[in-house]
Amino acid sequence: MAVVSRRFEELAHRLNQPETAADPALFRRLMQEYHEAEPAVAAYREWQTALDHLAQAQALLDSEDAREPDFKQMIQQEICEKAQQAAKLENSLKLLLVPRDEYDNRSVIMEIRSGVGGEEAALFAHSLLRMYTMYAQNRRWQLELLSLSETELGGVREAVVSVDGQGAYSRLKFESGVHRVQRVPDTETQGRIHTSTATVAVLPQAEEVEVQLDMKDLRIDTFRSSGAGGQHINKTSSAIRVTHLPTGMVVECQNERSQFQNKDKALEILRSRLLAHKKAQQQDEINAGRQAQVGTGDRSEKIRTYNFPQDRCTDHRIGLTVHNLDKVMDGGLDEVLDALVLHEQAEKLGKLAF
Template identity: 40%
Template sequence: MDITSLQQEYDAVLQELQNPALISDWERFQELSKKKARMEKILKKSQEAEDLRTQLQENLEMLGAEDQPELLSLAEEELKTLQEKLKAAEQELQELLATNKENLPQALIMEFRAGTGGEEAALFAADLLSMYQKYAAKKGWLTTLIEEDRTDIGGIKSAAIEIEGQEAFLHLQYEAGVHRVQRIPTTEKAGRIHTSTATVALFPRAAKTQFQINSQDLKVEFTNSSGPGGQNVNKRQTAVRLTHVPTGLVVFSQSSRSQQKNKEAALSLLESKLLQQKEEKEEKEAAGKRKAQIGWAKRVEKIRTYNFPQNRVTDHRIEKSWHGLENIMAGNLDPVIQSLREYQRSSAEKA
């Protein structure tokens, strides 16, 4: 979509938002408000790029007319700076245009499971959960814990969180797969380095218009919530287990004290998993038409190693490493995320 068409669409959204009848349609109001915010970012970045182009042209003209060596050198330096700023602005504009797609998920669900490595694998899964929660907080996204099964020493056997934010899916879509850690576990007395794994799965949250489950296909069970070690921590049956009878898919939620909230969270997770299954089936059927991708849904793929003795994170898909592991684990994932997005963009252009 060109900027002129986008401006016209933006004006139309503003006009609709001024309609008093919209007060009775809260979902439509929210949809338009989010759309307005997305468009404003794009239009602002487009104007910034246009201003830089104007400055760049003016500098080129000044450079051609300048005959004093000192001023000529300064003009050349400023020209280089403007060129770098324009390149960055144009790249950001393209990314913003990508976020403006109507079908872009506004929320996603991340699921964490301990892999090989026993208790250390569970501790690593907990570290990954914390890392993504911190990253989401830095981005200003809303996170909701759907399900969590903790071990006695603070690891997690499994957990699921929902992350809601305008650009959350774009940033996190390549994080699914097997994550490997190499470190000396806190449970290791001999000081030996262990290798363990945890798996991250990612599902775009299903919108109501995308996927709805027939209530007759659901088996709903209520149980007591449990804590580390499996002990019951709530005498009321607030935990919810949902089974999709046609597929046998089971989900569980116990993070809230409210039975209704747990049921809603479990249903959201189940709908998202079923939607992903449906999309994966469609993808296989259209395999010959697929573009080059990193493959965010490939859960069995080993994607990344966190090497603590060498203070290094390596992403095996793009064969790139970063130092400052503790900083990355504290939620500062932008260098890694940006590299993956740039690689994907470059691969798509070549395809």
């Protein structure tokens, strides 16, 4: 923590230098770092003051005046109160020092795909798309459909959406993985419960300066938009397929009416996938990167189960079960996500050296 305090003082000094003011990009970067460190430094100084006061009270207990019973009792009570205050401030400081994911404030790209279960899996993927759309609306985030492949019954083979909002990644990153549903499908005539899955990948949106694409590394193909049928199928070759040759990543986008719009959306998705790939290489974590997030779609890899007959939603990572499944499917995810955030904080606190 002393290192953080020294860095904070260094930032304050550099922000007051003429050469910093002359470089707007540097000034913004240092100012952002300054504001991010300020709460922790203020809490650290308050904790240090509380420890000083505690030490002073303990020193009084060893003085000659403390031989007086009433005075000694008063000092002991004061020591107890100051020790509790110092402990409370220490806990607050630890929470501020919990390492944050550098992408937590980012908007996201979400990819939803049907997994095991045929048409019912596609219908469940559609239900998840609706759930996240309503959750984004509840949070006043902007959700935009970038790519959609549907089945004839209205299911979703694959949907790619962008969710723009402050802190979207800090919440939605917990949705990465295999989601399992247990319910009686609309297509089931004998009332049997089916188990199906869908996969979700959540990628922090990449900025162009982070992932620079060399056009020599891209193969861009055009083709006609496809769909379940009807008059809305595009009769011109406006759909775009972008292949990133070094990695083999392929992105298709056909929702917009022009090639240029579809190309821009496809490149946005590609940059986010490449950023996630870079993050996976750097951190080597199980949930970093698109492939690690979604797995194979097998039921055994599930992170969450939506059981309609029992009206329950169970998150298997933390053993949390909530009821009122209709509320969850209508975008009421905060109870589950709040618990996942607290679990993550507790894990990081346990690893924090203080």
